[in-house]
Amino acid sequence: QKEVEQDPGPLSVPEGAIVSLNCTYSNSAFQYFMWYRQYSRKGPELLMYTYSSGNKEDGRFTAQVDKSSKYISLFIRDSQPSDSATYLCAMKTNFGNEKLTFGTGTRLTIIP
């Protein structure tokens, strides 16, 4: 079993819809949680970064962490065609320079 599980999709939604992306994990030592967006043939770029449980909002994006359930989510409001990409969750145990453990990514398409 992988440490981080993520539904690979693909997920297609109409423009303007709310998108929900999720990851589950098994390692209770994970404390830092990230969401990366990766466009085709590009490197991942950091979207959201959260520590421990709770919510964080940045524009149309909201990240949620529920450590008791080992479950994290990314919500995208008012989705746009430019949001079409692969979304990767990532997590780590300690602050400082250390390896990230990634989910396999969910491929999202926003249909105009």
Added chain:
Amino acid sequence: DSGVTQTPKHLITATGQRVTLRCSPRSGDLSVYWYQQSLDQGLQFLIQYYNGEERAKGNILERFSAQQFPDLHSELNLSSLELGDSALYFCASSPPALGDEQFFGPGTRLTVL
């Protein structure tokens, strides 16, 4: 553009060969990370260097090695290549102050025939 550069963009080679991938981190970043991304395994951490020293090791094969030079650029050497080594190889860097945000380069696509 993250500020991390990687060369070459594409590399096609044969089984048994050896290749070198190069990464230049963002100005001021001391840490360099190498990741492998394949369709079935996703993004896998290989190794991290901090200011020239190896800091953390992941699922890196013995046939693979890396180093970080005094000017902070890094090279990933892949030898005795196998078909299964075909993948995207990403380099990321992070600043010493923040410590945890990694900025990824555009990647090198390696195809082993």
